[in-house]
Amino acid sequence: MKSKAEVVIIGGGSTGTSIAYHLAKLGVEDVVLLEKNYLGSGSTFRCASGIRAQFTDEANIKLQKYNIERWKNLSEELEYDIHFKQTGYLFLATTEEEVEAFKQNIKLQNKFGVPTRLIDMDEAKEIVPPLNTEPFLAGAWNPADGKACPFRVVYAFARKAREMGVEIYEHTPVTGLIVENGEIKGVKTEKGVIKTGIVVNAANAWAPIINEMAGLERDFIPIRPYKHQIVKTEPIAPGQIEPLTCPPAWNDSYVIQDGEDGGVMCGTGLEKEPLSLDDVQPTYDFLREVLKWATKIIPALKYVHVVRQWAGFYAKTPDSNPAIGRIQYVDELYIAAGFSGHGFMMAPGVGEAIAELIVKGKSKVPLDWEWYDPHRFERGELRSTAFQIG
Ligand SMILES: Cc1cc2nc3c(=O)[nH]c(=O)nc-3n(C[C@H](O)[C@H](O)[C@H](O)COP(=O)(O)OP(=O)(O)OC[C@H]3O[C@@H](n4cnc5c(N)ncnc54)[C@H](O)[C@@H]3O)c2cc1C
Known part of the structure; x- marks a missing residue:
């Protein structure tokens, strides 16, 4: 296993593998993805495969309108058929x-x-x-809504990411984060330590455990x-x-x-x-x-x-909207988690947006950072509840 990396992603579902692919696509050469079990074994391989833009608020509608455009071209882009079908x-x-x-x-x-x-x-x-x-x-x-094969999607993101140099380690649980003076220094795993300055928490249901490893209150983002x-x-x-x-x-x-x-x-x-x-x-x-x-x-x-x-x-999350963005208490700690019932459908755009945020500090994806702000719960702010089901 590598002993250092520029970016470490924790979690190998549709979100983590999409982030890995998009970072590599942006030219980040030294990306590691760590998955405690096998890729897709969290929620992704258990989902109902649905993809929709029928939401009831501007932020989710705009993001999903964009995502459906991404889904349409994803098989071609990843050079692997993910079986996206616009079945409504x-x-x-x-x-x-x-x-x-x-x-x-x-x-x-x-x-x-x-x-x-x-x-x-x-x-x-x-x-x-x-x-x-x-x-x-x-x-x-x-x-225009539809469905895609979750197994193929994770495989396609991971395959392309690997082709572009991403190292993916399955059966490698993260056991701790090394944080010094508010800065990420490394990730501890059962197989050794990886030194890094940037970590993305894409562990979804397990995300609070990762936040706690960073010295944060486990429930400051209540997932x-x-x-x-x-x-x-x-x-x-x-x-x-x-x-x-x-x-x-x-x-x-x-x-x-x-x-x-x-x-x-x-x-x-x-x-x-x-x-x-x-x-x-x-x-x-x-x-x-x-x-x-x-x-x-x-x-x-x-x-x-x-x-x-x-x-x-x-x-x-309390408003069924995910927490996506930078965590302000620890430099270069990012999160994309708490997707409630609709994280699979968001994966292409969320992966692209997080990768661009890390590399460029901003993103062209129409993702409303304020809406999905991980810190909104601490401030007692809730968005209108996103309709949950796939
Ligand atoms: C029954 C069901 C139906 C659903 N239907 C739909 C649907 O139709 N459409 C839709 O969009 N969404 C649906 N969802 C929701 C969707 O499955 C999730 O929102 C989505 O898969 C989230 O992907 P993810 O990559 O963020 O999380 P996950 O797929 O859960 O990936 C997180 C990964 O992190 C790993 N991990 C955790 N802790 C550690 C650690 N310490 N070290 C290393 N790795 C770790 C886990 O093993 C896991 O693989 C459904 C969910 C369920 C359960």
């Missing part, structure tokens, strides 16, 4: 009040160039043929791990439930056909604090709850076998 997101309203709220959201999204529109249930049925349209009044439909689960069915015919389809009023439940094998991934907002950060045990109460909602959205799912269930973490 369909949100479904169950009451007149929700239809009104959808209209307001659509207006805001349209203002920033996101082509969401309100659709009736005939059109919704064309988009999702087995949909039970009866309970719903209208849909918010953005055909809490909530267990979030997915139940997946056997493959169904292609083209049945391609968009992520979600009635938010039904406990944030959603269904989406996996872009890889055509099975249906079903989620719902039953969240539990895990027993520990190793607790990714799926639960029976989730299975019961999620299938209750999924079969109300798509009744035909009653006749399809469940083949898998797994759990991961929503690394949640």
